Amino acid sequence: MDLSGRDRQSIWHPFTQAQTADPSIAIVRGEGAYLFDEDGKRYIDAVSSWWVNLHGHAHPYIAGKISEQARKLEHVIFAGFTHEPAVVLSERLLKHLPVHHKKIFFSDNGSTAVEVALKMAIQYWFNRGEKRNTILAFNNAYHGDTFGSMSVSERGSFTKPFHDFLFDVIYIDAPTPQNEDRAIAQLESTIENHPLSMASFIFEPLVQGASGMLMHNPEALNRMLTVCKEHGVLTIADEVMTGFGRTGKFFATDYLSEKPDIICLSKGLTGGFMPMGVTSCTDDIFKAFLSTDKMKTLFHGHSYTANPLGCSSALASLDLMEKEETWQAIDRIGRKHLQFRMEMTAHDRLRDVRQRGTILAMDLVTGHDSSYFNNLRDLIYNFFLEKGILMRPLGNVMYLFPPYCISDDDLDYIYRCIKEFLSSLK
Numbered sequence: 522m523d524l525s526g527r528d529r530q531s532i533w534h535p536f537t538q539a540q541t542a543d544p545s546i547a548i549v550r551g552e553g554a555y556l557f558d559e560d561g562k563r564y565i566d567a568v569s570s571w572w573v574n575l576h577g578h579a580h581p582y583i584a585g586k587i588s589e590q591a592r593k594l595e596h597v598i599f600a601g602f603t604h605e606p607a608v609v610l611s612e613r614l615l616k617h618l619p620v621h622h623k624k625i626f627f628s629d630n631g632s633t634a635v636e637v638a639l640k641m642a643i644q645y646w647f648n649r650g651e652k653r654n655t656i657l658a659f660n661n662a663y664h665g666d667t668f669g670s671m672s673v674s675e676r677g678s679f680t681k682p683f684h685d686f687l688f689d690v691i692y693i694d695a696p697t698p699q700n701e702d703r704a705i706a707q708l709e710s711t712i713e714n715h716p717l718s719m720a721s722f723i724f725e726p727l728v729q730g731a732s733g734m735l736m737h738n739p740e741a742l743n744r745m746l747t748v749c750k751e752h753g754v755l756t757i758a759d760e761v762m763t764g765f766g767r768t769g770k771f772f773a774t775d776y777l778s779e780k781p782d783i784i785c786l787s788k789g790l791t792g793g794f795m796p797m798g799v800t801s802c803t804d805d806i807f808k809a810f811l812s813t814d815k816m817k818t819l820f821h822g823h824s825y826t827a828n829p830l831g832c833s834s835a836l837a838s839l840d841l842m843e844k845e846e847t848w849q850a851i852d853r854i855g856r857k858h859l860q861f862r863m864e865m866t867a868h869d870r871l872r873d874v875r876q877r878g879t880i881l882a883m884d885l886v887t888g889h890d891s892s893y894f895n896n897l898r899d900l901i902y903n904f905f906l907e908k909g910i911l912m913r914p915l916g917n918v919m920y921l922f923p924p925y926c927i928s929d930d931d932l933d934y935i936y937r938c939i940k941e942f943l944s945s946l947k
């Protein structure tokens with residue numbers, strides 16, 4: 522039996538309805554922007570394998586650094602102990618983060634980076650003796666699959682079985698270009714209506730990923746953060762998807778002059794090699810947990826917190842992120858996308874062709890149900906797989922989110938296939 526068949530006998534896959542799903546494609550090797558399956562078929566990874574891969578698959582430099590570290594120290598408990606890769610990684614990340622961010626807290630993935638951020642924000646007020654328990658989030662938000670991160674995400678089909686168990690959040694609109702002033706006014710009035718209880722505002726900066734790569738402008742988001750600052754509301758930027766160059770700058774919040782108090786990172790953090798999350802915060806937040814009273818401790822941690830192999834892959838990925846060539850590649854992808862976007866803007870089967878840096882997205886006009894579950898999603902997915910392109914649409918939203926090593930030729934090929942797909946619908 523091949524790997525796909527054996528997989529079916531023993532594995533429960535994420536976000537997959539096993540009864541109706543096609544067999545999983547067994548990948549045996551990755552190289553640059555390509556994945557190779559067990560039959561030797563090659564796929565261009567146009568979505569960076571769930572938005573994690575930055576510099577290409579099986580990148581020899583990152584692989585080498587992990588292997589070096591594995592021979593030195595694979596893991597050590599992170600309470601009462603520390604190690605060089607974690608110290609150096611924290612120092613180097615803080616250099617890229619807003620200047621008032623002074624501490625890094627390690628966890629395992631994007632959802633846990635968000636859990637930690639929420640706990641920091643909630644306990645910050647608790648430790649100060651203030652009963653602030655209202656949290657603001659954007660409509661259409663996605664922050665992860667654990668209970669805290671589900672609570673601050675849009676209530677929808679994915680979260681429905683758990684609604685009775687999620688904590689209350691007040692949702693406001695993201696400031697999309699059509700809705701900027703209204704969204705800002707809504708934020709302002711919501712905060713003013715809860716003068717003593719507003720704890721925190723969590724948001725995906727500039728691009729709301731899982732809900733369909735919805736985009737808003739930095740100026741409007743900046744105004745929202747200013748309102749929060751004026752009212753003492755802690756702000757949490759979930760940069761799990763947008764971090765590490767995706768939006769054209771190192772972090773999406775680099776587009777803002779008003780900086781968040783807490784930032785969540787994961788996905789690209791390790792270049793797509795190892796599962797790891799971090800949550801950074803300001804000195805003011807950290808200091809609210811300092812006390813001779815043990816009850817003020819942040820009682821949170823995971824067995825693999827600050828795993829040295831994760832840290833070494835993050836350090837190696839940072840080495841590559843800091844190279845001129847990487848930023849040239851990010852610019853190149855941005856310029857290629859822009860050209861294609863201009864060409865496709867007026868296409869009658871597309872709506873809202875949009876871009877932020879290396880992220881390009883477009884809605885397919887369907888005329889009917891455009892949810893994640895519509896059949897069009899499968900049609901698009903299978904069409905591109907057939908063409909040797911891994912592109913996982915979000916409902917009727919087609920998007921590209923490539924690793925930075927993708928070639929111009931591969932981008933041109935993907936653009937051609939998009940046009941071919943659109944023609945096939947006529």
Ligand SMILES: Cc1ncc(COP(=O)(O)O)c(C=O)c1O
Nearest residue numbers: 630631632663664665730761762
């Ligand atoms: C903005 C954002 N936050 C959090 C998460 C959750 O990350 P993870 O899947 O690593 O738990 C995701 C995942 O897609 C995300 O896009």
